[in-house]
Amino acid sequence: MYQRPGEVTVEDLDFPKLELAEQNGRKLEHGVILKVLATNICGSDQHMVRGRTTAPAGLTLGHEITGEVIETGRDVEFIKKGDLVSVPFNIACGRCRNCKERHTGVCENVNRDRPGAAYGYVDMGGWHGGQARYAVVPYADFNLLKFPADRDTVMAKLEDLAMLSDIFPTGYHGAYTAGVTTGSTVYVAGAGPVGLACATACHVLGAAVVIVGDMNEGRLGQAREFGCETIDLSRHDDVAEQIEQILGVGEVDAAVDCVGFEARGHGPKGSAGEQPATVLNTLMDITRAAGGLGIPGLYVTGDPGAEDENAKVGQLGLRIGLGWAKSLYFVTGQCPVMSYNRQLMMSILYDKVQIARNVNAAVIPLDQAPEGYAEFDKGAARKYILDPHGVVAAAA
The missing domain is CATH 3.90.180.10 (Medium-chain alcohol dehydrogenases, catalytic domain)
Incomplete structure (x- = not known):
């Protein structure tokens, strides 16, 4: 209790x-x-x-x-x-x-x-x-x-x-709604249990490459155990650059947010503080035009522990103009x-x-x-x- x-x-x-x-x-x-x-x-x-x-x-x-x-x-x-x-x-x-x-x-x-x-x-x-x-x-x-x-x-x-x-249906839902299919390249934000379940689902759906980003080396090691590429976000703040080193291009076909509203900033300077829109904005940046974003990560309408007044009511600083310009689609909510x-x-x-x-x-x-x-x-x-x-x- x-x-x-x-x-x-x-x-x-x-x-x-x-x-x-x-x-x-x-x-x-x-x-x-x-x-x-x-x-x-x-x-x-x-x-x-x-x-x-x-x-x-x-x-x-x-x-x-x-x-x-x-x-x-x-x-x-x-x-x-x-x-x-x-x-x-x-x-x-x-x-x-x-x-x-x-x-x-x-x-x-x-x-x-x-x-x-x-x-x-x-x-x-x-x-x-x-x-x-x-x-x-x-x-x-x-x-x-x-x-x-x-x-x-x-x-x-x-x-x-x-x-x-x-977690298995939730991870699958995130991958499926993002459009993951045979031959897809995918970025999964978060290597907690839902993120690892999502990465597993990406493999089940036939993805060619599954890249998982997190700040926890132990969890990233778990992702590598079953064939995922990984990015340590505590060391790197330019996710597109890291993806380009893996794929040859700095974007993926589909991306999934398995972090939610307690997201932290990327890189050595940002990882210590909460930046709840970081993951969503990063996914918009690194997903190809007309690609999909699955968002099973939890977002709430009431967060008394948030660091600013907007976040306390679930109001985040999204770069929605970027998402619109790239014709991205988003699927949110409970699985x-x-x-x-x-x-x-x-x-x-x-x-x-x-x-x-x-x-x-x-x-x-x-x-x-x-x-x-x-x-x-x-x-x-x-x-x-x-x-x-x-x-x-x-x-x-």
């Missing part, structure tokens, strides 16, 4: 019920209760823990959930007790216009304040998070992805399958996980990709979550999987 900036604790809560306490106990007959098998720490969680959002104290964290169904509501027809499932981090009703058009990241019925909801996240509907031993999932028939393989196969690949709830998770699940089950290896997954018990948050905040080149019941460690 998030308590205050810099502090995460592990607390005992009551066993969950299929009801909405904030709505006078309204029953969730369309929901299920999961035994959580794996639940990951995400960079988006870290934004809250750093105090960079308006998250309330006592918020149960966690939107990356993989589990086993142990109880079903009266109206659940197709998901059964004992099913092993992945939970998209988007909460979606399956009934509204956006859901029917597969824009599940902006469902109109699961958040009273604005379209879109997620588990355990600030301003995203007030739903309990899944960094817990048990979790509730509403609209289960629509939301849940059931693993079709036998239990032994699922357990053997549980670390990989745990990435389907968010609609359901658009990609089944296909990516199949690529995992049939050994076409090893996403857990590429993001350097590290399994830790739930009671070590505070330590995991602290290490991640220091820049650990790992993707932490919390293991509430010891299932992931046992399978490994």
Whole structure:
């Protein structure tokens, strides 16, 4: 649970019920209760823990959930007790216009304040998070992805399958919407778990060259482990020049922002301070005319920890004139996980990709979550999987 900036604790809560306490106990007959098998720490969680959002104290964290169904509501027809499932981090009703058009990241019925909801996240509907031993999932028939393989196969690949709830689809979404395809040259900004997942997705999509930029040498080393070129942004402020040394030209076909609103300036002089528009402006500079920018990196409308008044409300100094002049296109917002998770699940089950290896997954018990948050905040080149019941460690 998030308590205050810099502090995460592990607390005992009551066993969950299929009801909405904030709505006078309204029953969730369309929901299920999961035994959580794996639940990951995400960079988006870290934004809250750093105090960079308006998250309330006592918020149960966690939107990356993989589990086993142990109880079903009266109206659940197709998901059964004992099913092993992945939970998209988007909460979606399956009934509204956006859901029917597969824009599940902006469902109109699961958040009273604005379209879109997620588990355990600030301003995203007030739903309990899944960094817990048990979790509730509403609209289960629509939301849940059931693993079709036998239990032994699922357990053997549980670390990989745990990435389907968010970072693998999110990284894929960034690459796909930027137009990455066979033979593409791509620049991925950020070598955190989402950036590494995006780089993996670029390879899956057939990119010829994937270049990853970051200031963390450990994370850049992880990108090189699976065939990426890298740029150390703590040493170089001219990204186009570095790309030209790799490709012979100073531009790429497509670029993806996997950093978001806590971006820092590039180069020895700039890397110490936040410059939230740096990544977006750099991508506009180094992407070829008529190219695409995928922006799965998180940007917020409220950032109390920002260094200037504009950034506190998500207002950044973008060189939009440059983007317009080059006829670039931009795709932003939450990844609609359901658009990609089944296909990516199949690529995992049939050994076409090893996403857990590429993001350097590290399994830790739930009671070590505070330590995991602290290490991640220091820049650990790992993707932490919390293991509430010891299932992931046992399978490994």
